[in-house]
Amino acid sequence: MxxxxxxxxxxxxxxxxxxxxxxxxxxxxxxxxxxxxxxxxxxxxxxxxxxxxxxxxxxxxxxxxxxxxxxxxxxxxxxxxxxxxxxxxxxxxxxxxxxxxxxxxxxxxxxxxxxxxxxxxxxxxxxxxxxxxxxxxxxxxxxxxxxxxxxxxxxxxxxxxxxxxxxxxxxxxxxxxxxxxxxxxxxxxxxxxTAEAQAKTEKLLKIQSYVISSLANLVDNRDFDTGEHIQRTSAYVDLISRSALEKGLFKEEINETFVDYIKRAAPLHDVGKIVVSDVILKKPGKLTADEFNLMKLHAKEGGRVIKEVFAMSDDKAFIKVAADVATYHHEKWNGTGYPYGLKGTAIPLSARIMAVADVFDALVSRRCYKEPFDVETAYRILEEGSGEHFDPAIVAIFLNLKPEIAKVMEKFTR
Incomplete structure (x- = not known):
């Protein structure tokens, strides 16, 4: 004994x-x-x-x-x-x-x-x-x-x-x-x-962060529009999830761990684009139907890549959040999104949060295929999409964070 x-x-x-x-x-x-x-x-x-x-x-x-x-x-x-x-x-x-x-x-x-x-x-x-x-x-x-x-x-x-x-x-x-x-x-x-375990955990988190950063940079190097997009969307999901936590919303799902996970997972939301051809990814005009179908593959592939890359990690909860964000952030509240046509709360909360952050930043950003919208127009589009494209509760939280969002845009826009 x-x-x-x-x-x-x-x-x-x-x-x-x-x-x-x-x-x-x-x-x-x-x-x-x-x-x-x-x-x-x-x-x-x-x-x-x-x-x-x-x-x-x-x-x-x-x-x-x-x-x-x-x-x-x-x-x-x-x-x-x-x-x-x-x-x-x-x-x-x-x-x-x-x-x-x-x-x-x-x-x-x-x-x-x-x-x-x-x-x-x-x-x-x-x-x-x-x-x-x-x-x-x-x-x-x-x-x-x-x-x-x-x-x-x-x-x-x-x-x-x-x-x-x-x-x-x-x-x-x-x-x-x-x-x-x-x-x-x-x-x-x-x-x-305990100290050894904490040190090991911290080391694994550093390795995990390095992998996340490397994957995000890999996408960034292929799609020059996404570098600051990753930084801003990470900040947006952090603002949304933390605000929901403070207001006591989604109590069964949102806690400090969830806030940490979704912020760390956000840079991986478009990691599936590594399977998309540069011809499609950098096309300066509107995609054809076939091209758009190929572009839509990045959602499923993103979830697969994350699960494979982090297969040896013990942090299964983080892997799930990251895979959900990558796979489902193009699903829509009314069920018309992709890749699975999920509807309402069947869409994981992390992906519903990511959807608002992702679309807003895409609206206000210049892309090879479009000019940026002004911020107020972007807010109006989100509001109009509330209950159709987006979770109404998430949109309401986001619209109440305009001062904080302005600071993020200022910080991460060249």
């Missing part, structure tokens, strides 16, 4: 292992010093003299633990002292006066602190758990070999209980701290992965 693995990684990290080593040694020093005093006052000399050794040992270990990087050798002395101390306490004081929990605690320490000695740590842990369990089971049967007063026994038990409580509190705090460290480390990894 990842959570357990992270705990082990943190515990085996030297700086955290050091914390556990220091806590264990200094707690043992305080514990044995306390019993040195208790045994001295109560004149329990066998345990008093043994605790002199214990206090001396843990004083040395307390110094070493601060300076040594390895704690394996020191632990052997630590562990042997603890086990011998508890066995002696059982023998002299009786099983009920001993602190067997300390054997279990010390047996767990190597699991937390021995880097590169995991097998030995498992051995100590299992041995300590078994010895602790065994001594706790037989403790009531172990009679003391040193006569203790009721007061002395009570004091010893009280110190043991207090120590047990302190150890448990420290253990809980250490566990809480470990959980905090694990969660922090996991969150850091999540943040790193």
């Amino acid at each position: 990842p959570f357990i693995q992270k705990i082990r990684e943190i515990l085996l990290d030297f700086k955290y292992a050091k914390i556990f080593q220091i806590i264990a040694v200094y707690f043992a020093l305080i514990y044995h010093t306390s019993f040195l005093v208790v045994f001295g006052v109560m004149k329990i000399y066998p345990m008093f003299f043994y605790n002199i050794y214990s206090v001396t040992l843990f004083t040395v270990l307390a110094i070493l633990v601060l300076s040594k990087k390895s704690f394996v050798v020191q632990f052997v002395f630590f562990y042997v002292e603890v086990v011998v101390h508890q066995l002696l306490a059982d023998y002299f004081l009786g099983g009920m006066a001993s602190f067997h929990f300390f054997i279990f605690l010390v047996g767990i320490v190597p699991l937390l602190t021995f880097r590169g000695h995991f097998r030995q740590s498992i051995f100590y842990g299992l041995f300590s758990s078994g010895l602790f369990t065994y001594l706790e089971v037989i403790a009531p049967k172990i009679e003391p070999h040193y006569e203790l007063s009721h007061t002395a026994l009570t004091v010893i038990k009280t110190v043991n209980i207090a120590s047990d409580t302190v150890v448990n509190i420290i253990g809980l705090l250490m566990y809480a701290y470990l959980v905090y460290l694990v969660e922090k480390k996991l969150q850091t990894q999540v943040d790193v992965k």
Whole structure:
């Protein structure tokens, strides 16, 4: 499990292992010093003299633990002292006066602190758990070999209980701290992965933008009328879709993502023209019926090209918007458009928006086959086409954006 693995990684990290080593040694020093005093006052000399050794040992270990990087050798002395101390306490004081929990605690320490000695740590842990369990089971049967007063026994038990409580509190705090460290480390990894994913997404978006720009420029190089047309129509669809979003129109379809998609997709609306002959594309006069039928192919082909070019992209929603814009922007509200003769809301919203932007800009722009209309005439043509050629709601939005449209025309017209 990842959570357990992270705990082990943190515990085996030297700086955290050091914390556990220091806590264990200094707690043992305080514990044995306390019993040195208790045994001295109560004149329990066998345990008093043994605790002199214990206090001396843990004083040395307390110094070493601060300076040594390895704690394996020191632990052997630590562990042997603890086990011998508890066995002696059982023998002299009786099983009920001993602190067997300390054997279990010390047996767990190597699991937390021995880097590169995991097998030995498992051995100590299992041995300590078994010895602790065994001594706790037989403790009531172990009679003391040193006569203790009721007061002395009570004091010893009280110190043991207090120590047990302190150890448990420290253990809980250490566990809480470990959980905090694990969660922090996991969150850091999540943040790193998220940042990597965002960087990858941004890189893909840049590649996608480059592809879009390249395709748009490819059309531009074949049809010299379309360069600024692409810039203006992109700005128009952005104005329309953002205005609709602000007014709460088309709530089921328009959101910030849709606004972003349609603005990025707009330059591709005429990408299908790459399949149209230059003879037709640059003809200075009106197209014949056959030529117009060939010109109309650019709508279907545009959708096909987009789907093929972006087939490996994971951004399927954007591909759909872009393909819809290219394929359906010549459909008409009354069903007389091409390539499929769709009618009303059967025409994708992105294409209905693109249709208004595309036709308006074509009206006010000079083409090889016509002179530009003035802006007011273009607005009037859109208004007249509302409900016939165009979605009435889209036309209404567009006509309310005249100041913004004027700025776009000024910015992107040479």
